[in-house]
Each structure stands twice: as structure tokens, then as C-alpha cells.
Amino acid sequence: MSDPFSTLGLPASFDLRPDEIDRAYRDLQKVLHPDRFAGRSPQERRLGFGRAVEVNQAYRIVRNELARAEALLTLRGHAVSPDRKALPALLMEMMERREALSEARAAGDLETVRAVAEEVRSERAAACTQLSELFALEPEAGSSSVADAVIRLRYLERFLDELEAIEEDAASVP
Amino acid sequence: MAYSDKVIEHYENPRNVGTLDKEDPTVGTGLVGAPACGDVMRLQLRVNPETNIIEDAKFKTFGCGSAIASSSLATEWVKGKTVEEAMELRNTELVKELNLPPVKIHCSVLAEDAIKSAIEDYRRKQAARRAETT
DSSP states (O other): OOOHHHHTTOOSOSOOOHHHHHHHHHHHHHHHOGGGGTTSOHHHHHHHHHHHHHHHHHHHHHHSHHHHHHHHHHHTTOOOOTTOOOOHHHHHHHHHHHHHHHHHHHTTOHHHHHHHHHHHHHHHHHHHHHHHHHHHHSSSOOOHHHHHHHHHHHHHHHHHHHHHHHHHHHHHOO | OOOOHHHHHHHHSOSSBSOOOTTSTTEEEEEEEETTTTEEEEEEEEEETTTTEEEEEEEEEESOHHHHHHHHHHHHHHTTSBHHHHHTOOHHHHHHHHTOOGGGHHHHHHHHHHHHHHHHHHHHHHHHHHHHHO
16 A cells, blocks of 8 residues: 555645645645546555545544654654553643543533643644654654654643543533 | 443443552552553552552553553552462453453553552652661
8 A cells, every 4th residue: 555645745744734735635635536436447446445434534644733644654664563651741741641631520610621721722733743854854764762752652642632522521511 | 442341341440540649658659650642641559568468559641541441450450469469460360351452451550560660659659668667
């Protein structure tokens, strides 16, 4: 299978702007729209459909910073090992954050929940900037600092998923 | 994915959730994580230095149901055991008891790691104390 970057006709880089990813995706979607395959042979239609599925998958990967970083490392033959441990300092930080969040949530303290969300979002942005710098520094290497940065981003994303669920929950209460 | 009844039971009524004083020399703290899924687990043991028996165990896990159930069950199992017995706990026993599917085996590994690192922390503290008093 080809890599998600080449599927979208984009360079294999961490520094892709959302608008250029979206544009590449939309252009391909137009070409691969089922209407375009009307009157073609069943085989061609099947191929077109298969390609459209591949493009959708590639878009989901490239559009998300974490998935993009992981795809880039895999492409370079340096995928983060599933056995790699998280740094103790990161675990401590995430444990403290999560405890603060669950306490605020239990107390119905939405202001604190929002403040934590704000903090973690800006850290997520900082983690992406750091990844971009690391990728630029060592374009071919899968250094351990890149792997640690990817793991950090995973923890932050996971945290944000939960925060979003809490925020939605709170928003649905009349 | 369907969770087993035992996982759901521990998830809904987790045993021993809480915190022990990590500065206490008789308390060992293990903090472990599953980087692949962003889970973090803290497991603490209070050991009686005279008898070497684990008198209390607490945990806090932020993760999926299987991770919570694994740590909950692990704290139940080690309470009343000696440190050496607790060191023998294998994740496979948790897998069997909780009926964990293959994709969730790493959750039980996490619980085993947490117990071991809590015991190591306790032993480190005790060794440091002994070094101080001699």
C-alpha cells in the first residue's frame, strides 16, 4: 500500500498546512466522485471506489498532527515501538492533570474544567511546534526525542478527547 | 467490543480507589502508563515493615474499563499478601479472572508493572532508611 502522503499527492512532511491538505483532498474527491465513473466498466468503477476509500483514509491520517507524525515515522522506518515506555515526568504530569480534572468535574466546577482545557490545548499546540522542529532537525532519523514527543502528543490528545466529552456533557445540561 | 461481566463489575464498583501518602516510608508508589493508548495508572501499597505484609492498597487509573478493572482486581489480590507473594502476581492471572480479550492484555500487563514498581519503590525507601539509621 502506498503511504498517505503520496496518496494525496503531498510531500511527506510534518509541516503541512490544513488548507493545503484540504485542497489536495477536495481535488482528488472531485476526480474520484462516483458520477465521474458513470458509463465506465464495472472494473473501472471498482478501482475508482477503492481509490476513493484510500484517499479518505489518507486524509484522516494526514489531517491529524499525531497520526501524521506517526505515519511519517513509519514511512522512515522508525515507527514508535509499542513497547516504548512513557517518561516518568510525563506520567506524573498527566496523573496530576487528570486528578485535577476529575476533582473539578466532580465538584461541578466548569470554570476549572475550561481552564484546564485551555491549558492542555495550548500545550498540544506547543507539542506540535516541538515535533515540527524535531522533524526538521533530524529529517531522516527516528531519534528517541521524536518518539517521546509523539508519545506526549498521544497523552495530550487522549486527555482532550475526554475533555471534549465532558464539555459536551455540560453543554447538553439545560 | 464487549466487556466481560467481571470487567463491568469492577469498572462500576472499583475497589480501593484512592490515594496513600507517597511520602510515607511504608508506602510504595508505582506510576505506569500505556503510551500506545494514553492510559496512566497509579498504584500504591502500604506495607507493615515488621511483617512484610501489604496492609492497604489503593489505585487511580485513567484509562479504559479493562485497565480500571485490572488495577482494581490487582489491589484486591495483593492486600494481605507479603511483598514477596505480591511480586509473584502475573498478568495472566488477571487476564484469566477478568476474561480479557487479546487486545486488552496490555491492560493487565500495566497492572502487573504497577504492582512491581510500587514494591520497588517501597524497597528503595526502606533501604534508604536502613542506610540512614546505620
